[in-house]
Every structure is written in C-alpha cells, then in structure tokens.
Amino acid sequence: MQSDNAIRSVVIVGGGTAGWMTAAALANAIRTGCSITLIESDEIGTVGVGEATIPPIRTFNDVLGIAENDFLKATQGSFKLGIQFNNWGALDHSYFHPFGTYGRNFDFLPLHQYWLAARAKGAAPELDELCMAWAAASRGKFAPPLQDPRSVLSTYDYAYHFDAGLYARFLRGYSEQRDVVRIEGKIGGVELDGETGRVAHVTLEDGRQVAGDLFVDCSGFRGLLIEGALETGYQDWRHWLPSDSAMAVPCEKAGEFTPYTRSTARAAGWQWRIPLQHRTGNGYVYCSQFISDDEAAATLMANLDGKPLAEPRKLSFVTGRRNLFWNRNVVAIGLSGGFMEPLESTSIHLIQAGIAKLIALFPDRNFDPLVTDEYNRIAISEFERIRDFIILHYKLTSRTDSALWRYCGAMDVPDTVTWKIEHFRKHGRLVQRDADLFGPPSWLAVHIGQGNMPQGTDPLLPLRGTDHGDYLLKLQGALVRAAQGLPQHDAYIAQHCAAVAIS
Ligand code: FAD
Numbered sequence: 001m002q003s004d005n006a007i008r009s010v011v012i013v014g015g016g017t018a019g020w021m022t023a024a025a026l027a028n029a030i031r032t033g034c035s036i037t038l039i040e041s042d043e044i045g046t047v048g049v050g051e052a053t054i055p056p057i058r059t060f061n062d063v064l065g066i067a068e069n070d071f072l073k074a075t076q077g078s079f080k081l082g083i084q085f086n087n088w089g090a091l092d093h094s095y096f097h098p099f100g101t102y103g104r105n106f107d108f109l110p111l112h113q114y115w116l117a118a119r120a121k122g123a124a125p126e127l128d129e130l131c132m133a134w135a136a137a138s139r140g141k142f143a144p145p146l147q148d149p150r151s152v153l154s155t156y157d158y159a160y161h162f163d164a165g166l167y168a169r170f171l172r173g174y175s176e177q178r179d180v181v182r183i184e185g186k187i188g189g190v191e192l193d194g195e196t197g198r199v200a201h202v203t204l205e206d207g208r209q210v211a212g213d214l215f216v217d218c219s220g221f222r223g224l225l226i227e228g229a230l231e232t233g234y235q236d237w238r239h240w241l242p243s244d245s246a247m248a249v250p251c252e253k254a255g256e257f258t259p260y261t262r263s264t265a266r267a268a269g270w271q272w273r274i275p276l277q278h279r280t281g282n283g284y285v286y287c288s289q290f291i292s293d294d295e296a297a298a299t300l301m302a303n304l305d306g307k308p309l310a311e312p313r314k315l316s317f318v319t320g321r322r323n324l325f326w327n328r329n330v331v332a333i334g335l336s337g338g339f340m341e342p343l344e345s346t347s348i349h350l351i352q353a354g355i356a357k358l359i360a361l362f363p364d365r366n367f368d369p370l371v372t373d374e375y376n377r378i379a380i381s382e383f384e385r386i387r388d389f390i391i392l393h394y395k396l397t398s399r400t401d402s403a404l405w406r407y408c409g410a411m412d413v414p415d416t417v418t419w420k421i422e423h424f425r426k427h428g429r430l431v432q433r434d435a436d437l438f439g440p441p442s443w444l445a446v447h448i449g450q451g452n453m454p455q456g457t458d459p460l461l462p463l464r465g466t467d468h469g470d471y472l473l474k475l476q477g478a479l480v481r482a483a484q485g486l487p488q489h490d491a492y493i494a495q496h497c498a499a500v501a502i503s
Pocket of ligand 1: 039040042053219246315317334
C-alpha cells in the first residue's frame with residue numbers, strides 16, 4: 001500500500017558513473033508507482049577516468065543481477081588483487097596492499113604479532129610473502145578464491161579494473177530496459193519551492209522543465225543542485241591531502257598484464273597504472289604547488305609502458321566533502337558530494353555506499369530529519385575514515401628528497417590518524433573505528449610497508465607459550481605452491497571474459 005506521501009518521481013541529474021549506477025540501482029529497487037528520470041548533457045561530458053575499484057563493487061553488480069563475465073566483457077575489464085606501492089615509504093622500496101588477509105586466523109592474536117616476534121629474531125619472511133593475494137599477483141596469476149575455509153585459496157579477495165565510460169553505457173542499457181527515462185540536455189536553471197526551500201524543478205537550456213519529488217545530484221564536481229542551488233558548503237582537506245591536479249592518459253597495452261594496480265610515488269605526487277584488456281590507464285596525481293602542469297605531463301609521458309593513445313588531459317580537484325550529502329530533497333552522490341583522491345580507488349565505492357544508504361533510508365515526501373540526519377551521519381563517517389586511511393600513506397613517509405614529501409612527513413594529521421599510528425607503533429595493535437571501510441590487514445600493509453615498525457609486540461604474546469616461527473615458513477611455502485597452480489591472469493580472461501568489440 002502506498003501512502004499519500006510516497007515519492008512519485010526521482011530525478012537524477014548527471015549521467016557519469018554516479019548517475020548511471022544510481023539509475024540502475026533505483027530501477028532495480030523501485031518496481032512501481034514512481035518514475036525515474038536521468039538528465040545528462042553530452043556537451044558537458046563526464047570525468048571519464050576512474051578505472052580501479054575495491055571488492056564491494058562485486059556486491060553492487062550481484063544485487064543488480066549482473067553476471068561477472070558479462071560485465072567484464074562489456075567493460076574491457078581485468079582483475080585486481082590489490083595495489084603495489086612503489087617509492088612511497090622510501091625510494092626504491094615496494095610493498096603490496098592486498099585484498100584479503102595475511103595467512104589465516106589460527107590464534108586469537110593476529111598473525112602479524114607472531115611475524116613481528118620472528119622478525120625480531122631475524123627469522124621472518126617479508127610480510128608480503130605471507131598473503132595469498134601477493135603470492136598470486138606477483139606471479140601474474142588469477143582465479144577467483146575458493147569457498148573452502150581450510151584452503152589458503154580462500155584467504156584473498158578481488159575487485160576489477162574497467163573502463164568507467166563503458167560501465168556507464170552498460171548500466172544505461174540496464175536502466176532503460178527497466179523504464180528509466182533519459183533526457184539529453186543541458187540544465188540552465190534550478191528553481192526552489194518558495195515555501196519549503198526544496199528543489200522544485202530544473203530547467204533545460206531549451207526551456208523544458210523537469211519536476212521531481214526527490215533529486216539525486218550526480219552532476220560531478222560542479223554540484224549543480226547541492227551547491228549551485230542549495231549552497232551546502234564544502235570542507236577542504238588539502239592541508240592533509242595536498243594533491244589538487246591530475247594528468248591522465250591511456251597508452252597501448254604493453255608490459256606486464258598485472259592483476260593489480262600500481263601506484264608509484266613521484267617528486268610531487270604519484271602515478272597510477274591500471275591495465276585493462278584493450279589499453280593501460282595512466283595518470284599523475286600531483287600538487288600544483290610543487291610542480292608545473294607541463295612538468296607533470298612530461299613526467300607522466302616519460303613513464304608509460306606503451307605508446308600514448310591521446311594527449312594528457314588535466315583534471316583539477318579539491319579533496320574534501322560537502323558539509324551535508326543530503327540537504328532538503330537533494331542527495332549528492334559521486335563527485336558532487338566530495339572528492340577523495342584516487343590512491344585507494346574508493347570513489348566508485350563511495351557512489352555505491354551512497355546508493356545503498358539511499359535505498360536503506362528511502363524517504364517519503366516529508367523528508368523527515370530523522371532520516372536525512374542518519375544518512376549524513378553515516379556518509380560523513382565513511383568519508384572521513386577513508387580520508388584517514390589515505391592520509392596514513394602520506395604521513396608515514398620517510399622521504400625527504402622533495403618538498404611535497406618533506407611537507408607530508410612533517411604535517412599534523414587528524415587525531416583519528418594519530419591514534420592509529422600510536423597504537424600500532426607501541427604494541428603493533430590495529431585499533432578500528434566503526435565506519436572503517438578498510439580492515440586491519442589493509443592498515444597493517446601500510447604501517448609496515450611504510451616503515452611504522454612497532455616498538456614492541458602485544459604484551460600477551462610472550463604469555464601464549466609458542467612463537468609459531470615454523471608456521472610462518474610453512475605458510476609461505478604453501479602460498480607459493482597454491483599460487484603456482486593458478487592460471488595466468490591473461491589466460492583466465494581469455495577463457496572466461498574476453499571483451500566484445502566496442503561499437
Ligand atoms: P561526472 O563523471 O563528472 O559526471 C557528471 C554528469 O553530470 C555528466 O553526465 C554531465 O553531463 C552531467 N552534468 C553536469 N552538469 C550538467 C548540466 N548543467 N546539465 C546536464 N547535465 C549536466 N574512482 C574510482 O573509484 N577509482 C579510480 O581509480 C578513480 N580514479 C580517478 C582519477 C582521477 C584523476 C579523478 C579526477 C577521479 C577518479 N575517480 C576514481 C573518481 C571517478 O572518476 C568518479 O567518482 C566517477 O567518475 C563519478 O563521477 P560523477 O559521475 O560523479 O561525475
């Protein structure tokens with residue numbers, strides 16, 4: 001039974017990754033009694049980068065009933081087992097942030113406590129050698145994990161690299177089949193209701209008006225509704241995350257077809273490398289205070305595996321978030337809500353998280369503050385906890401060879417980050433907050449990978465009565481053997497999900 005106050009029309013402003021993900025998910029959730037309209041402008045276009053993801057994207061596709069192989073064929077996709085960080089903690093040093101765990105749970109103290117003790121005796125493998133994701137990734141191997149918890153092949157997780165433009169196109173087809181109406185046109189005005197202050201309708205440049213009960217602002221950086229019309233305000237985080245620009249360029253596929261993203265720290269930022277089936281995506285994220293655009297472009301072009309397929313394209317951004325993600329009858333999803341620098345590939349995840357919350361807290365036309373406050377409370381914590389994790393990468397550098405890294409090593413960080421650094425430094429403890437997206441293995445990877453070595457272990461460790469030193473060596477051998485038995489990444493793709501030609 002529908003109440004008189006039910007939402008009868010949803011208008012999505014914008015057709016980038018955020019707009020089409022929102023349209024597809026709402027079309028799947030809303031079956032009757034409410035229209036869904038998406039407005040986008042080919043003239044304005046989309047950001048068009050954003051190709052690496054984290055494992056929860058698989059749940060998004062599953063909920064929509066999208067089969068993995070169909071999705072990968074349509075988006076030139078590949079598999080991602082984690083991120084390799086080069087030159088972050090120190091020059092000529094690498095570590096891997098894996099999806100999944102180190103070893104597996106075998107005691108109520110975590111494995112890394114035994115690893116720290118073994119390391120102090122000089123008898124430990126590198127930490128990376130104790131996770132299945134790296135055992136496979138470093139050998140260019142991929143297959144989906146097993147479900148059997150007794151197997152080391154159940155201890156890793158995975159996500160995808162894909163062409164975000166093709167994903168939006170794929171989701172457009174999905175949405176239109178489920179009655180989402182797409183309007184092509186450029187919005188020139190946003191009108192508010194004089195009484196409630198809510199958005200009443202948007203007006204296209206050709207004069208058409210589109211009214212709605214609920215508006216989802218997916219208009220990208222400009223935040224046409226959330227900022228342009230409602231002046232919600234923005235928190236700028238550049239004092240902690242100073243990068244404000246990126247040069248992006250695709251190149252021909254060459255070099256290793258890695259089942260992982262690579263992030264290489266450079267003098268004024270870092271460079272990504274994301275291998276897709278038909279090309280490799282590359283970009284240099286940098287702080288314009290420390291390098292000119294021309295120099296950033298030259299550095300990027302000098303560090304490609306293959307022939308560039310375009311001129312480098314500049315993007316500018318301010319890392320931070322809106323004061324509110326949901327204001328009156330407008331929910332900001334995607335870049336309109338905030339910008340998280342892409343170091344841990346979390347922006348598409350934040351889109352997904354925004355959509356999941358919107359469906360879980362779907363409003364009626366009262367727009368009860370109980371609902372909107374709850375949405376904002378969760379969204380703000382999710383954003384801030386990811387921010388903390390990214391800050392950790394910058395703060396824990398021992399590099400002093402350039403102005404950016406000297407700034408980052410010396411900068412003040414939020415208390416929520418200091419608290420984590422100090423707990424780890426003292427006893428190797430990985431303390432967590434409620435909304436942390438990244439779990440203990442992810443934080444462990446960055447602490448150790450960037451040289452935040454604990455001064456001591458958990459005080460309980462010596463009271464456990466065993467050091468499990470042999471177990472670590474056996475585990476390392478088991479992971480290598482398991483990885484050797486997996487197919488090569490490219491062979492797995494050729495067999496299961498080779499891309500279909502793009503029309
Ligand atoms: P956009 O792509 O900008 O889309 C905005 C839409 O609004 C467009 O359709 C546009 O036409 C429409 N629009 C705007 N104004 C109007 C108007 N007046 N009238 C009509 N329509 C209008 N994310 C990841 O998850 N992984 C990554 O690896 C990653 N890398 C990134 C690297 C960089 C350098 C950057 C900048 C971002 C990266 N992201 C990444 C983020 C990712 O690109 C975005 O989250 C994603 O593209 C979503 O963008 P969007 O849909 O919010 O905005």
